[in-house]
Amino acid sequence: MTEPLSPPLKRSPLNRTQLPSQPPAARSRTSHGLTRAAAEGRFALQRCTHCGAFCYPARDICPQCLSTDLPFVDAPNGGKLVSETTVRVPADVYFRERAPWRIGLVELDCGPILVSHLHGDCVAGERVRLSLQLDKSGQAVAFAKPQEETPAMQDDRQWRELTADPKFRRALVTNGRSAVGLATVDALVKAGARIVHVGVPDRWKPFPEEERLRTLPGVKLVPLDLGDERSVRDLAADIASKTDILVNTAEFVRPGGLTDRKGTSFFQMELAETYMGLVHLAQSFGPTMRMRGADGVDSAAAWVNVLSVYALANWPPFGAHAAAQAGCLSLSHCLRAELRSGGVKVMNVFTGPIDGDWFQTLPPPKVAPRAVAEAIVSGLRNGLEEVFVGDVAQDVRRRLAANPKALERELS
């Protein structure tokens, strides 16, 4: 059974920080069908359209009927662990540093045989369920867990290497004034985060939740104005080396598109708060977090951006806001590539309109701030890269995948 994780010891300033290394990253283009599924937490395999056979490893030709029509489809993930080994002398640095490392052969009920990373509670000969995870190179890998839940299974060493579990980690929530920010603080505390720094812009303004936040264990309020480069730098100087998970809940929502707004001040403010805010955060916190990707139980693990789903497709009634969010989305892909060498994940959480002040006049469905917060924690615990919260976000994602042009017309 998995031993529950022990809280990390205080670091000795005399010790060198272990630098991050990456597992083997080379993959064929076809196998990125698995990466796509892993990013969203789905289990998918190639299935031949002609003969119905599931295939693995990723291939270009069906070994049963030689068809080239092998789309990735969601697949049943149950199987049996038919053999296992513990690799004690790996050939590369990443696994050498983490050896001994358990892997196994899993025979799936739907046919294919997968080499898989193993949860410590998996037993040879018994049933397992597989998932696709993103490893520290950002590439999809299979992971087998025992069929039944076991105590403390989330604390498994090999599982934790593939996830960004908040347990015992230290987080920064960048905007404690927003409803989503507040709910995220609560969810991180509940998930076992050791410290949650909460950024508060305009400290002089009244802050109704302040007293309650102060009573939560590990929560510390810090001044943070995302649009102000100096403010972000100052905070990073204090806490960047104690930030294992950064949740960017920057929020600046104002209605209007291009021609309906008068003047450009709102454009500049929303860009300053969201787009430039992300730039400031990335420049101030990114390098330190990237250095700390292998720094023990509370290593730097993830960067979360809460984004409007309209970052993916412009919604003219909030068109300027959507454009700023699209800018942030693009930046996030750049950030993801830059943090990968540190093994720090970048997770984007896409939401529809939030049930709160700024979308007051919109009809339901709207997303409860708590639902966003729970999706963030669940995404961290499962090591995801893309999360779509609520019906609107799911709907936009599906419509976009089906026909981007149709979605453009529908949104206008």
Place this chain on the structure above:
Amino acid sequence: MSEAARLRRPYDGVVVAAPVTIPYERYSLESAQWWIGRALKALVETSRLDKRAIDGLVVSSFTLQPDSAVALTQHFGLSTRWLDTIPLGGVSGIAGLRKAARAVQAGDADVVACIAGDTNQVDTFRRTLENFSRFAQDAAYPYGAGGANASFALIARHYMTRFGATREDFGRIAVSQRANALRNPHALMKTPLTLEQYMAARPISDPIHLFDCVMPCAGAEAFLVMREDIAASLNLPAARIAGTIERHNAFAEDVVQTRGGWAMDVSDLYGMAGVQPDDIDVVLTYDDYPFVVMMQFEDLGFCAKGEGPRFVREHDFTIGGDFPHNTSGGQLSVGQAGAGGGYLGMTEALRQVLGMAGPTQVAGARTALASGFGMINYDRGLSSGAAILTGPSA
């Protein structure tokens, strides 16, 4: 005799000669081209052939990039009318022999130099693992980066569970091969190995322990395949090819590999050769891991499937034993010179049936079987092959 064996043409008019080994080195600053070229020179010297008489070349190597065999013709000043590059690792020797023999028999070449060689520089092994195949890169190497050790550990564990094999059984194979190697001046391993030492070795990828693994090294192995009348005119000792088999991706339906392609074709092998397993004087199996040797004892008909462990307990595999096996010491004790490992059994088989094995010679050996196994593309070894050679007086 099986239908397939009945239809196969014997290798009439073709012989194998001039077994060559370029003594191995753990690490080498030289290139694969250098090692292969030295083997070619040794072939010329051993056979006393004019280099210009070599009109066919087949080469196997993991470390030859960016070259293939054609680049070597210019590099070595050869002009050949038949050429092949065989990227089959442990089956290179058998596959090279088969192709060369048919080319000579058909008149497409008169003398084919069959050479496998690799260099081993400090980073060679890791790079070979990293870039082995697309499936390995996508779906095996990212899982612990254990390479062949991890992949074969998964197969070995399953074999042990299913057939009751123990580490002691595997140890008997490794220990007897070390005893043989102590008589081979070219073996890299020079000290005796006891079963106690084998059992106490450090684990590499359970159940694979240190003495289950081969040592990567630099080296080359080679032989000539030629027209029988040419060998006779040179007065060159030569062996006949009694039978061969080769198979790729056999038994894809087996969830975990418990048998190699030999099991599919073994009746052809003996049928074509007109001999039975009992008639074989020396057996040279492909020994990347001892349990793979055990699998070959079963699949090549020396015992039934699952009886490998009992077979190992009941026989003595040393040079003077009742079942002389891997008399040179095999890759486990000589070293694995890349694709040269796929030739090691062939050159030793040839020496044995020609009576040229010197300190490792099995008295009266006339018929030898060499087998090959290789290419763990994803979860199993895909390629298998075997050949039976007979000496002049067989």
